[in-house]
Amino acid sequence: MKRFEGKVVIVTGGASGQGEAACRLFAAEGASVVVADWNGEGAARLADEIGGVALRVDVSQEVDVIAMIRLAETRFGRLDVLFNNAGVGHSESARFKMASIVETPGEDWDNILAINLKGCAMGCKHAIPLMVRGGGGAIVNNASIMGIAGVPGADAYSAAKGGMISLTRVLAVEWIEKGVRVNCICPGPVATGMTAPMMETEEGRREVIGLSPAGRVATSEEVAKVAVFLASDDASFVNGVILPVDGGWAAR
Template identity: 40%
Template sequence: MSDVSRRVALVTGAGSGIGRATALEFARGGAAVAVLDIDESTAAGTAEMIRNAGGQALSGTVDIADERSVRAAVERTVTAYGGLDCAVNNAGVASHHRQLDRMTLDEFERVVRVNLAGTFLCMKYELPALQSRGGGAIVNIASNGGLYAIPHAPAYVAAKHGIVGLTKVAAVDYAPDGIRVNAVCPGPTRTPGFEKVAAGTDMVATQEAITPLGRLATPQEAAAAAVWLCSDAASYVTGIALSVDGGRRA
């Protein structure tokens, strides 16, 4: 568990999966957490879990594809806790399993709008809040699809590659402000969404067979990497895209 005590953290997509695990990990490390999700009820559920364990949390809704929604969510966090020290931008959407020439422009633009432009919007409002605190850390949850191809996922892969590039530019541009910006690139992770898609198929066995560690990640393992990158233990780490993939990229 990383020490993030006396810090304020914001997590998007925190109602389930890696986002929920990240919010819980921040709380275990001593941070006050703004739990944000497009689904108000799931965000409230995560915040309640944190408070029941003795931690500090507030919940709220955010649509990361809507600039006004993102600005309001960051402002609510800063108002409630007096500032912002860490942010994990986890919210995103998957895309349909099809090749590029069979994808509509509307679908391509939707996936890029949410995943890439949404991450941009989050950073646009998080960065000034971190600057006002004299520094901090941002982690963008990308994917191993941000490092290499995933067949039949052109919009998703394009957006996730864009997130990795955006992360690197921000890391360089905001380093003088004491702000570190990194990406976590999980491989297949056993989130509720993944389990739903895999139900009744051999997907889990197939993915485990091509993973050197012989199993898929848990949401907690991706969350631990994200929170570590926000902690002082990673104080000289910025601009990286960290694979959490059981050795698949190797």
């Protein structure tokens, strides 16, 4: 029996990187997967490939998040798993970048918190009632090692990820009696579109890899497997955990 047979899973930021890897793993384990991403074309391509459903969503917009949860309800009648994975540190289209607080315009601060923290919060807000109606569920939030400790130069991003960690803890305590588990992963550097620009130069590569005692970045699959475990019944008594997936970075 596959672990997610008969289960409905939403992955935000599902079109690429860790989210894409998670969509593939959930689908391979029998789940009906909603691939939600602001890259609607990428989401549609992946959904076609894995037999899922795609939705163009900007997680910073509550109306989009409501539509995403409603899609799971109308199409499948339930929601078992939400992987709050969508996130950005820098964005060429929105023209903001990771920076120290004195270099971060207030508008960038708003955008970075809206996508990373509010997006996660709105996902939880609208997923939990549907999960409770179905008898329970599991939420996994994708934060970062930058939410655990101070890594200079990504101040708004780090604050947003720290907020996701606190939100995970409070929701885990609030909702476990109703059958909803809430956990959080904190990846170290992962080889995705997010780190790709830094990996182009020797200096950038040294900076990124220097974050990991393992001396390398993780693959998306290495991180996604941990998210899938936390979402599965194999983790049925795991709740409120903040789990580094970082090759030992947090152990230093």
